[in-house]
Amino acid sequence: MMDLLGKKGFTLTEVLVGLIILSVGVLTITTLHIASTKSGYFSNNIAQATILAQDKLEYLKNLSYNDSDLSSGQHNEGILSGAIFSRQYTVAEDAGNSLKTITVIIEWADQGNHSISFSTIRAK
Numbered sequence: 001m002m003d004l005l006g007k008k009g010f011t012l013t014e015v016l017v018g019l020i021i022l023s024v025g026v027l028t029i030t031t032l033h034i035a036s037t038k039s040g041y042f043s044n045n046i047a048q049a050t051i052l053a054q055d056k057l058e059y060l061k062n063l064s065y066n067d068s069d070l071s072s073g074q075h076n077e078g079i080l081s082g083a084i085f086s087r088q089y090t091v092a093e094d095a096g097n098s099l100k101t102i103t104v105i106i107e108w109a110d111q112g113n114h115s116i117s118f119s120t121i122r123a124k
Contacts, residue, residue, distance in 0.1 A: 042110070045084075049106040049116045052085055056104045057118050060089065065124045070100060084108045098124035 010018075063070055076088040089104040103119040 045108060045110060045114070046116065048083075049085055049108060049114075050118075052080065052083075052087060053104045053106045053116060053118045056087060056089060057102065057120055060091075060102050060104075061120060061122060065098075065100070065122065070102070070122070072100075084110065 060070060069075070070091050072091050072093045074088060074090045077086070079086045085106050085108045087104065087106050089102060092101045092103075093099070094101070100122045101119060102122055103117055105115055105117040107113065107115040
């Protein structure tokens with residue numbers, strides 16, 4: 001028989017404790033990765049919504065003051081083609097000062113309802 005007392009190595013308990021510590025670390029990294037992916041998706045949606053709002057705002061700012069698209073009231077464009085976003089804009093006229101306030105709102109739903117809005121004032 002061989003004498004095992006002088007041999008060095010890990011016991012089963014030490015190996016199991018090491019595996020538990022490794023598992024906790026991997027689980028933490030996986031959780032952080034999932035949270036990061038969700039944040040990236042949400043940030044992408046905010047960026048797209050911002051571009052859609054700014055694009056419409058620039059379009060409306062470049063129209064003539066009396067254009068029918070700049071008539072007072074709410075203008076709903078509905079859900080944009082191929083997207084999860086809906087766009088609407090509101091024009092409020094201050095006739096005494098020859099000003100129009102234009103507000104563009106983009107709304108979307110992904111794990112909750114979200115919206116972003118931009119406003120500008122247009123002079124005659």
